[in-house]
Amino acid sequence: xxxxxxxxxxxxxxxxxxxxxxxxxxxxxxxxxxxxxxxxxxxxxxxxxxxxxxxxxxxxxxxxxxxxxxxxxxxxxxxxxxxxxxxxxxxxxxxxxxxxxxxxxxxxxxxxxxxxxxxxxxxxxxxxxxxxxxxxxxxxxxxxxxxxxxxxxxxxxxxxxxxxxxxxxxxxxxxxxxxxxxxxxxxxxxxxxxxxxxxxxxxxxxxxxxxxxxxxxxxxxxxxxxxxxxxxxxxxxxxx
Amino acid sequence: xxxxxxxxxxxxxxxxxxxxxxxxxxxxxxxxxxxxxxxxxxxxxxxxxxxxxxxxxxxxxxxxxxxxxxxxxxxxxxxxxxxxxxxxxxxxxxxxxxxxxxxxxxxxxxxxxxxxxxxxxxxxxxxxxxxxxxxxxxxxxxxxxxxxxxxxxxxxxxxxxxxxxxxxxxxxxxxxxxxxxxxxxxxxxxxxxxxxxxxxxxxxxxxxxxxxxxxxxxxxxxxxxxxxxxxxxxxxxxxx
DNA sequence: GGGACAGTTCGGCCGCGAGCGAAGCATTCG
DNA sequence: CGAATGCTTCGCTCGCGGCCGAACTGTCCC
Numbered sequence: 001x002x003x004x005x006x007x008x009x010x011x012x013x014x015x016x017x018x019x020x021x022x023x024x025x026x027x028x029x030x031x032x033x034x035x036x037x038x039x040x041x042x043x044x045x046x047x048x049x050x051x052x053x054x055x056x057x058x059x060x061x062x063x064x065x066x067x068x069x070x071x072x073x074x075x076x077x078x079x080x081x082x083x084x085x086x087x088x089x090x091x092x093x094x095x096x097x098x099x100x101x102x103x104x105x106x107x108x109x110x111x112x113x114x115x116x117x118x119x120x121x122x123x124x125x126x127x128x129x130x131x132x133x134x135x136x137x138x139x140x141x142x143x144x145x146x147x148x149x150x151x152x153x154x155x156x157x158x159x160x161x162x163x164x165x166x167x168x169x170x171x172x173x174x175x176x177x178x179x180x181x182x183x184x185x186x187x188x189x190x191x192x193x194x195x196x197x198x199x200x201x202x203x204x205x206x207x208x209x210x211x212x213x214x215x216x217x218x219x220x221x222x223x224x225x226x227x228x229x230x231x232x233x234x235x236x237x238x239x240x
Numbered sequence: 241x242x243x244x245x246x247x248x249x250x251x252x253x254x255x256x257x258x259x260x261x262x263x264x265x266x267x268x269x270x271x272x273x274x275x276x277x278x279x280x281x282x283x284x285x286x287x288x289x290x291x292x293x294x295x296x297x298x299x300x301x302x303x304x305x306x307x308x309x310x311x312x313x314x315x316x317x318x319x320x321x322x323x324x325x326x327x328x329x330x331x332x333x334x335x336x337x338x339x340x341x342x343x344x345x346x347x348x349x350x351x352x353x354x355x356x357x358x359x360x361x362x363x364x365x366x367x368x369x370x371x372x373x374x375x376x377x378x379x380x381x382x383x384x385x386x387x388x389x390x391x392x393x394x395x396x397x398x399x400x401x402x403x404x405x406x407x408x409x410x411x412x413x414x415x416x417x418x419x420x421x422x423x424x425x426x427x428x429x430x431x432x433x434x435x436x437x438x439x440x441x442x443x444x445x446x447x448x449x450x451x452x453x454x455x456x457x458x459x460x461x462x463x464x465x466x467x468x469x470x471x472x473x474x475x476x477x478x479x480x
Numbered sequence: 481g482g483g484a485c486a487g488t489t490c491g492g493c494c495g496c497g498a499g500c501g502a503a504g505c506a507t508t509c510g
Numbered sequence: 511c512g513a514a515t516g517c518t519t520c521g522c523t524c525g526c527g528g529c530c531g532a533a534c535t536g537t538c539c540c
Contacts, residue, residue, distance in 0.1 A: 009333040009334075010257070010263050010326065010329045010330050010333045011257070011258055011260045011262075011263035012333065012336075013258075013329050013332050013333045014254045014255075014256075014257035014258035014263060014329055015258030015259065016254075017250070017251070017258065018251055018252075018253075018254035018256070018258035019251060019527090019528075020251045020528095021528080021529090023250050023251035023254060027250065036486080037487060038485095038486065038487080041487095046528085046529070047530060047531090048486080048487065048488090049487085049488075049489085049490095049530070049531085049532095050528070050529055050530070051487095052487060052488050052489085053489090053528080053529090054528090055487095055488095056488085061337065062336055062337050063332070070486095070537065070538075071487080071536070071537040072487090072537095073486080073487065073488095079332075079335070081328070081331050081332050082332055084328050084331070085325070085328035085329050085331070085332045086250065088321070088324050088325035088327075088328040088329075089250045089253050089254055089325050089328075090250050091321050091324070091325070092253050092303070092319075092321050092322055092325045093249040093250045093252065093253045094249075095302075095319070095321060096249065096252075096253070097301065141384055141386075143383040143384030143415040143416065143429070144383030144384030145383075146381075174383075176383065259497090259498075260498095261498080261499090276517090277516075277518090278515095278516065278517080286498085286499070286500090287499080287500060288517065288518090289499085289500070289501080289502095289517085289518075289520095290498070290499055290500070291517090292517060292518050292519085293497095293498085293518085293519090294498090295517095295518095296518080310507065310516095311506070311507040311508065311515070311516050311517080312507095312516070312517090313516080313517070
């Protein structure tokens with residue numbers, strides 16, 4: 001016997017995530033937005049009372065954080081560490097035994113473009129990373145990415161001031177994140193977050209309600225084409 | 241309702257890890273060695289029948305892999321992804337609410353030096369990373385590390401042929417891994433694995449039975465001192 | 481004030497699954 | 511061969527925890 005203590009609390013955390021309803025809640029929060037208890041109840045597929053209990057547990061263990069706002073209560077993932085843990089579990093789950101998992105249209109939308117906590121993921125993110133690397137703006141060695149001087153100027157023209165981002169915290173400027181569905185790295189870290197913010201700001205992409213999925217708008221299609229030479233052939237992109 | 245499918249299987253994986261006994265088993269396997277069912281039963285603190293059931297489930301879901309050898313059955317973590325997921329959960333657990341967790345001597349040993357799946361972790365690993373960075377053999381930008389040309393020559397002299405490692409797979413040569421106990425990055429990836437192997441080969445460190453902890457030997461103390469200018473003051477280092 | 485809506489707390493039901501004892505296989509040894 | 515060891519399978523018990531209905535608290539709006 002001996003080390004009960006060391007492996008013990010990881011079990012508590014995992015058990016917390018290991019319930020279908022709570023996992024659905026956390027997955028929904030992986031979209032990066034704070035959601036209300038009611039929205040989370042719908043995601044979880046259980047009644048609001050049950051959800052309330054789940055949220056209380058998650059908050060107790062500091063997996064999610066609570067922000068009261070009027071008569072709404074907004075929940076979000078407490079720390080990036082939590083997002084990373086969930087991401088890692090997704091990766092393991094995706095490679096598990098025989099995902100017969102018939103890939104519904106919903107999954108297909110997620111594979112195309114989605115948010116991953118605070119940055120872009122899915123095929124769109126991979127294509128973007130490819131283009132930036134090809135142009136020499138970025139080099140992705142597994143684990144981290146480096147922005148070239150030319151790349152820095154390019155991002156500046158696009159409306160992202162890397163130098164300004166640099167200082168604010170010790171968070172890596174550009175990390176890579178292994179794409180859950182495609183098993184290839186995409187751009188995460190501060191640069192990844194800044195890119196997603198900018199795309200949303202420009203309305204090149206917009207969030208699909210009740211989902212982590214993103215939809216490329218019509219201006220987005222031409223924007224990606226002109227700025228990044230990316231010609232998307234997604235028929236579902238929104239008209240108008 | 242809607243996306244039951246997406247968040248579902250991550251719940252299965254997390255639930256698997258979210259049992260105390262199974263978490264202990266997986267934590268033990270984070271040492272990187274394959275262990276027998278009996279050893280794992282002792283780590284888990286339950287009988288061998290119960291352990292057998294747990295191992296069957298873990299193997300079914302491909303979290304652990306089985307290797308039969310005579311009348312022994314050796315279990316190990318199935319993939320590095322699994323190790324990463326457990327590591328991420330440890331990180332979340334370590335920063336959870338008020339770990340009053342009285343830090344026993346066992347924990348103290350783990351904080352000093354331990355294995356993290358296939359590489360070195362703990363204070364020893366941090367000190368090593370510091371020295372290598374100071375000397376300019378290595379630069380750690382969060383997420384990844386780069387070995388300088390001089391560093392490559394240094395590792396070669398030390399008995400690690402980076403060029404040979406480079407080719408074998410697309411696994412990153414040097415990743416960083418956030419140290420669970422100290423919250424700072426240490427050296428992981430192929431270089432990390434190669435360093436641990438070499439230290440074990442030189443008998444500078446040795447595994448503590450039934451634990452992920454490592455012990456620095458007397459030759460190890462002088463080795464670390466002469467090669468890396470690291471002067472360890474651990475009183476527990478083994479005499480002879 | 482009253483009514484609607486968001487969210488939580490309480491009480492009770494019920495099912496899943498962790499746990500062990502005992503028995504059943506396999507492998508290795510004398 | 512038969513005893514010993516390592517591990518698994520079977521059958522059973524029992525407690526934890528998820529779930530919902532109902533009632534309660536709190537906020538906003540007319």
